[in-house]
Amino acid sequence: MKKLKLVVIGNGMAGMRTVEELLKLAPDLYDITVFGAEPHGNYNRILLSPVLAGESSFSEILLNSEVWYRENGITLYAGKEVVEIDRRHRKVIASDGTEAQYDRLLIATGSKPIALPIPGATLPGVVGFRTIRDVEMMLEASRAKGNAVVIGGGLLGLEAAAGLMKQGMSVSVIHLMNTLMDRQLDEAAAAMLRRTLEARGLKIFLSANTEQILGEERVRAVRLADGTEIPTDLVVMAVGIRPDAALAKAAGLHCERGIVTNDTMQTFDPRIYAVGECVQHRGRTYGLVAPLFEQAKVCANQLALLGHSAYRGSTDSARLKVADIDLFSAGDFREAENADTIVLHDLGRGIYKKLVLADNRIRGVVLYGDAIDASWYYQLLCDGVDVSGNRDRLLFGKALAGDAGRGAKDTFLELSDDTEICGCNGVCKKTIVDAITEKKLFTLEEVRAHTKASSSCGSCTGLVKQILAHTLGSDFSEGPTKKPLCACTEYSHDEVRSTIREEELKSIGEAMVFLEWKTTDGCAACRQALNYYLHCAWPGEYEHDAQSRFINERAHANIQKDGSYSVIPRMWGGMTTVSELRAIADVAEKHSVPALHITGGQRIDLLGVKKEVLPEIWRDLNDAGMVSGYAYAKAVRTVKTCVGKQWCRFGTQDSTAMGIEIEKMTWGAWAPHKVKLAVSGCPRNCAEATIKDFGVVAVDSGWELHVGGNGGVKVRATDFLCKVATEAEVLETCGAFLQMYREEAHYLERTAAWIERVGLAAIRKRIVDDATGRKVLYERFLHSQKFSQKDPWAERAREGVEAHEFKALTVVTKGEAA
Amino acid sequence: MIQKSVTHCVPEWVEVGSVENIPLRGARVVSTPIGDIAVFRTGEGEIFALRDRCPHRGGPLSQGIVHGRRVTCALHGWKIELFDGVAVPPDQGCTKRFDVRVEDGVISLCLRAEIAKKVCRSAEEENHVSGHA
Known part of the structure; x- marks a missing residue:
């Protein structure tokens, strides 16, 4: 088949990301030609600030070298600006006359800095802050350590100012509005930022209108409308960017502020697609990298003729680093009549947090000085989670709202290079930072793959994201909210x-x-x-x-580091008998089990069992009336109990009997992850029910039911669900809750994480408020249990199920060799 | 140790069983004087054999999940290429592979381990060294 011709105008991040995605999906579909106005390969524009600050060099921020284009058979015209799109003849023409035919055209021309139409704007010494050329000019000017003026107190302007200050210049910022970064920050946060920056020596002019740039051969000073003159050797114009749609407009494509595309990133000409900052999608334009990458993904999918992917817009979020200050904002954070505002303002510690809620859902977020919870708030915002369940603690962050991961304790900047970030895999901060810069990583998944950090228990995920945000710089924003199940599919x-x-x-x-x-x-x-x-x-x-x-669920035992297995028989409600203990002792002796251990779930673990011996051990345990404890499974594990009112002088109910009844009902239920339950006989809570997935605490008048606790990776106390009077209600609520979790949580998501994702309110509504719905869930749970409550050990020990699992295919002996 | 003293007296090709006895997308262990060997059968029915030790922490590869022409180790999730025993990047390392022959549905293994590439030898040595460090 003859290859189709794809021409890409624009050699920037959005365009090349699209090409990379396309090559992954359909490597041989197109002959690709790329035109770039700049005379080199594609570089990471986000990292211009570190280059200006002298922290990175240009070669370090290069994303695709010329070798990459060659290796992928891409014709690159670097330094050739396209001046015309001839749609009738389906070709593009560059300024030097180079032409290229296309079957599909991708416009990724990005944006242009806005140049103020004031006298002197074209004088030498006036630059934008957009390209590596701009940065080179700024660095050159900074060598004399003179004065610099930055026009524009937005994100870009402040980054430029911070970089120039690092280069030893004396810098003034002129901003038209009365607060800094008015697009991303509210007044309070902006005031804090201003104070910090001024303390570091930046001069800031607010509500200041630049009237003229003075100078003859080169800039000499800037004059404001009120007559103030600021002497300077360099002027950086950073008043904003504008989608660069000129080429598309001239070709007759429908443009408004940007090139208008539909949800498949197609322009009004079906052969022409557009991605990136030049695009206007559903009335909006984007300037941050995450939305552009989402667009690139969709566009590549369309170009690859797969056509099952659509872009539906992104929620704005900006995670910024200005002069090492942590900032985050997302959504609509203006105060409004139908919205409530919750604020924490600690001037002494330099921390400000504001959440804007409407209808108990987060509508906007501003964080200053401490952005560790940014990802969490952003996810709650995008998912529209009802936060009424923990609204009173929400502002104190994920740590105090229940999820105290290690990531919450430290802020990134206080950590030294050798601080261990990921305790599971022993990865320290410097390793992660180096991998991000050297291997040019953008996403959490990439950091996981390359460093292993955050790839095991996940408790350091927040911290790793923060490191990513800091290292990538200001333009890092949260990834797409829709995450594919894995790399094998597009679907969530x-x-x-x-x-x-x-x-x-x-x-x-x-x-x-x-x-x-x-x-x-x-x-x-x-x-x-x-x-x-x-x-x-x-x-x-x-x-x-x-x-x-997973092998544990295939072998119905838990694999250990040396390839041996552990065996844990069920002990209903943590109760056992003399004959059970004797049987366990006999089995351990007969099979020379090397170690016995009492588990946290009130059972006994036989460790170090060879796989081929498992069925035999199971048969012996079965003979003594014991069955699998599912201690290896993503399923109901244990129901831990205290001895309750039968023995305890404080006991208010028979917690042991309740626990046994719950265990009889729930054993064998497979779930998205392991499920642990407990019943305590009084509020002293000796069974630790408030760190279990489903916990019951007996009180004199009945039973308190708690959900979503976790005593492992991240200690999280349960949320109180409801109080009921009878044992039957305990069972019904338990079954309904487990069924909802089984049906709606993502695979490998514990109840704690699930509840934090969907919100306690959503669960209460279904399990507590809706009696009919609860009964239906409960019925479905019981129905499913009919097929699940079969002891897997008995099937394997007595009926020969999966016999091949426990035997070698063959044994080649030395004798055979002789 | 044992490996060196007995390798020469084991015949090179040994019949180890029928293809049918290994589940599709599964593996079985062949126990030999030179150690356990994992014999894999992919979804497409191809047969591969590797030393039953993950280059990472020595996990038994036979217990992993087989997908495509790879196995994911049960202990820490390393992915190993079945056809050459090399770990999928960014992980680095490799395990020995054994030649396999299938005739009339019967699998034979060549009990002389092949090391896939030169790089693997150094990777294994590194593993060895770091194991003692």
């Missing part, structure tokens, strides 16, 4: 689940075909998720696919 967890139900997909293969999986048989991540989702959607119908399960 929720989309996959709903499609499985709606399209009645009943096997992993069927689901992969229908959802256009990109790999032949998925990966370890998506196969496990799909297996669970299918199991949950079709109880009694879907048979687990053993090869798509």
Whole structure:
């Protein structure tokens, strides 16, 4: 097949990201030609500030070297500016007469800095802050350590000012509005920023209108409308950017502020696409990198003729670093009549946080000085989570709203280079920073892949994101809110689940075909998720696919570091008997089990068992009446209890019996992640029910029910769900809650994380307020349990299920060799 | 240690069982005097054999999840290429591979380990060294 011709106008980040994505999807579909007005490869415009500050060199911020273009068979015309698009003959023409034919055209011309139409604006010594050429001119001017004036007190202007100050210049900022960074900050935060910057020696002129730039051969001074004259050797114009749509407009494409595209990034000419800062999508233009990358992804998908991806706009968020001060803002943070504002303002510590809520949902966020919770607020904002459940603690951050990960304790700047960020994989701060700069990483996923940081338990994710934000600089913003399940698909967890139900997909293969999986048989991540989702959607119908399960769930035992396994029989409600203990002792002795351990879930762990011995041990335990404790499974694990009113002088209810009843009802239920329960007999709470997924605390008048606790990676106390009077209500609420979690949480999401994602209010509404809905969920739970409560150990020890799992294929002996 | 003293007296090709006995997208262990060998069967029915030790922390690769022509180790999620035993980047390392022959549905292994590439040898040595550090 003859290749199609793709021409790209613009060699910037959005255009090249599109090309990279396209090459991944359809490497051989197009002959690609790229025109770039600048005379070199594609570089990371976000990192111009570090170059200005002398922290990076140009070669360090180069994204695609000329070798990359060659290796991918791309014709690069660097330094050739396209001056005309001839749509009739489907070709573009560059200033030097170079022409290129296209079947598809991608316009990624970006934006141009706005030049104020004032006298003197074209004098030598007046520059923008947009290209590496601008930065070179600024660096040259700064060598004499003279004065500089930056016009524009927005993000870009302040970055330029900070960089020039670092180069030893004496800098003044002129801003038309009465507060700095008025697009991203409210007045209070802007005032704090102003005070900090002034203390560092920056001169700031607010409500100041630049009238004229003075000078003959070169700039000499800037004159304001009120007559003030500021002497200077350099003027940086950073008053804003404007989509560069001139070329498209001249070609007759529909343009307003930018080039108008639809949700597939197509312009009004179906052969022509546009991405990046030059685009106007649903009435909006974007200047931050995350939305541009989302557009690039969609556009590449369309160009690859896959056509199943659409861009629906992004919520503005800006995570900024100005002069090492942490700033974050997102959404609409103006105060309004129908909105409430919650503010924390601590001048002494230099911290300001503001949340604007409407209808109990976050509408806008401003954070100054402490932006560790930015990701969390942003996610709540994008997902429209009802925050009434923890509104009183919301402003104190994720740590005090329940989720005390280690990331919450420290702020990034206080950490030294050798501080261990990821405790699981032993990754320190410097390793992460170096990987981001050297390997040019943009996303959390890339940092995970290259450094392993945040790839195990995930408790340092917040901190790693913050490091990413700081290292990438001002333009880093949160990634797309819709995250694909894994790299094998474009679809999110929720989309996959709903499609499985709606399209009645009943096997992993069927689901992969229908959802256009990109790999032949998925990966370890998506196969496990799909297996669970299918199991949950079709109880009694879907048979687990053993090869798509983690080894522990395949072998019904927990793999240890040396490849041996551990065996934990169930002890209902933590109760045991003399004969059970004797049987365990006998089994341990008979099979020379090297270690025994009492678990946190009130059971006994037999460690160091060889895989081939498992069925035998299970049979012996079965003979003594014991069954699998599911201590290896993403399923209901234990129901921990205290001895309750049967023995304890403080006990108010029979917590042990309640715990056993709950365990009898819930054992065997597979879930998105492990599920731990507990019942305490009084508010002293000896069974630690308030750090369990579902916790019951007995009081004199009944039972308090708590959900979403976690005592592991991130200690999180439960949220109080409701109080009920009878045992039957405890069981019904427990079953309904577990079923909702089973049906709606993402695979590998504990109840704690799930509740923080969807909000407690959403769960209360369904489980507490809606009696009918609760009963329906409960019924579904019981129905599903009918098929799940079969002891997997008995099946394997007595019925020979999956026998091959426990035997070597063959044993080649030395004798055979002789 | 044992490896060196017995390798020469084991016949090079040994029948280890039928293809049918390994689940699709699965693996079985062949226990030999030179250590455990994991024999994999991919979704497409291809057979591969690797030393049953992940180059990362020695996890048994036979216990992992097989996808495409790769296996994800059960212990810490390293992905290893089945056809050459090399870890998928950005992870680095490799495990020994063994030649496989399938005739009439019966698998034979060549018990002389092949090290995939020159780089692997140094990777293994590094592993070895860091293991003692």
